[in-house]
Amino acid sequence: MTRSAALWHRTRTVVGGVTAGVVLLVLGAVAGRADVAVLGVAPLLAGVWDWRRRPTEPVEVTVARPHGSAGELTAVAEVVTTGPAAVLTVRHGGRAVVQALVRTDGRREVPVVVRTVRTGPQDVAVVDAQGVGPGGASVSEPTDPTSREVLVLPDTRPLRELPLPPRLRGLTGAHESRRPGEGGGLRDVHPLAPGDRLRRIDWRVTARRAPDLHELYVRREHALAEAVAVLVVDSRDDVGPDPLTWRGETAPRSQDVTSLDLARVAAASVAEHLVGAGDRVGLDDLGVHRRPLPPGGGRRQLDRIRHALALTRPEGEPSLRLRPPQLPSGAIVYVFSTFLDDQAAHVAAQWRRGGHRVVGVDVLPTLHDRHLGPREELALQIVRIAREDRLAALADADVEVVTWRDAPEVALAGLARRGRRRAGAAR
Structure with a gap:
């Protein structure tokens, strides 16, 4: 207040x-x-x-009850004044969004709706008020700007199919494994053995192969299992579409989506699809050394992942990792990074050499480079060449790379179908 x-x-x-x-x-x-x-x-x-008749009491303004997700935020601005009216000014992203004269009658709650494309911790809006006396004969000093920080959770986008790890785990799940069990497709027809259930007897095959019933045949199925996925977000970079802001002297505009915004949305979308399929999902961050979120399933796990993603942001000077974070055995790894340096690519290649299936998700936004000068264009061209070489090296290391800004659901579905054609891959 x-x-x-x-x-x-x-x-x-x-x-x-x-x-x-x-x-x-x-x-x-x-x-x-x-x-x-x-x-x-x-x-x-x-x-x-x-x-x-002019008022003598000070004007008070508060911002309360912010809520919402990426796209639209809603808060309540409360103005308290002894005057009959007040001029309310709402700013967002450093610019005035709206200025309105509102009737107060002592106290007035005004809903404030702000549309934003950014995620993570941010101010809903900066609000100040100036009281207006009876008859418009007097005005108060403007209040100091006030705001309220809100944690904007990333939205999700629907995905078709996602690639799975080469080895599935567990005795239940939504994916068909290679081992015998129940729930999946037909594996084979086999003579009755100890442990087989009588309801699995295939009487037609038994009548054809053993008419005198000296041997019974049962239908065996594939077991259903679950996949384990670990989402790894590279929070060391949070760059916008304007390369001039990459030096850190100028912040990206509030109406521009940054790479970390894309990474949050991409990771939340992958997590929602996997959790919806009954798989277990974990979360880790390359930018900070803290305890990762262990793999889990269910709606609560999805809420934990979205909340942790919203809190993910660059924290000081990133430290160099001597070894990649430990992963569960047989897990598939999704790495969300801009790949502007070698660390994320190096860690992804190490995981791939360790036997994990690794999918690199490129979250660099579409760049705006028409306003760059000759020196800036040359520097950006050097960065692009180094980045393309880095992505090519990832492909040589058998790390599958998709770009989030260009129809990711199609590219991920293609990787899922290609994974099913591999020998020994999970179906």
Whole structure:
């Protein structure tokens, strides 16, 4: 909450009216014209009366109850003043969004809706108010700008299919494994053995192969299992589409989606699809050394992942990892990074050499480079060449790379179908 000093000023309209009234009174007295003097009495009395009725209490404004997700945020701005009205100014991203005169009657709650494409911790809006006295004869000092920080959770986008690890785990799940069990497709027809259930007997095959019933045949199925996935977000970079902001001197514009915004949405979308299929998902961050979120399933796990993603952001100077984070055996790894340096690519290649299936998700936004000068264009071209070489080296290391900004659901579905064609891969 913030409040202004208990100082109210006359408006220019009242000052002009009082001045005109005094001038008319003086002219009427000097010229001996009573009718002219009478014309000055009304504005003079009105100005004095309105000034005597001016409020003396300070104006208070608060921002409360922010909520929402990426796309639209809603909060409530509460204005408290003894005046009949107030001028409310709402700013977002360093620019004025709206300025409105609202009737207060002492207290007024005004809903504030802000549309944003950014995720993570951010201010809903910066609000200040200026009280207006009766008749518009006085205005207060503007309040200090006030705001309320809100954690914007990333939204998700629907995905078709996702690649799975080469080895599935567990005794239940939504994916068909290679080992015998129940729930999957037909594996084979086999003579009845200890442990087989009688309801699995295939009487047609038994009648054809053993008419005298000296041997019974049962239908065996593939078991259903679950996949384990670990989402690894590279929070060391949070760059916007304008390369001039990459040096850190200027922040990206609030209306531009940054690479970390894309990484949050991409990771949340993958997590939602996998959790919906009954798989277990974990989360780790390459930018900080903290305990990762272990793999788990269910709606609560998805909520934990979205909340942790929203809190993910660059924290000081990133430290160099001597070894990649430990992963569960047989897990598939999704690495969300801009790949502007070698560390994320190096860690992904190490995981692939360790036997994990690794999918690199490129989250660099579409660049705006038309306004760059010759030196900036040359520097960006060097960065692009190094980045393309880095992605080519990942492909040589058998790390599958997709670009999130270009129809990721199609590219991920293609990787899922290609994985099913591999020898020994999970179906």
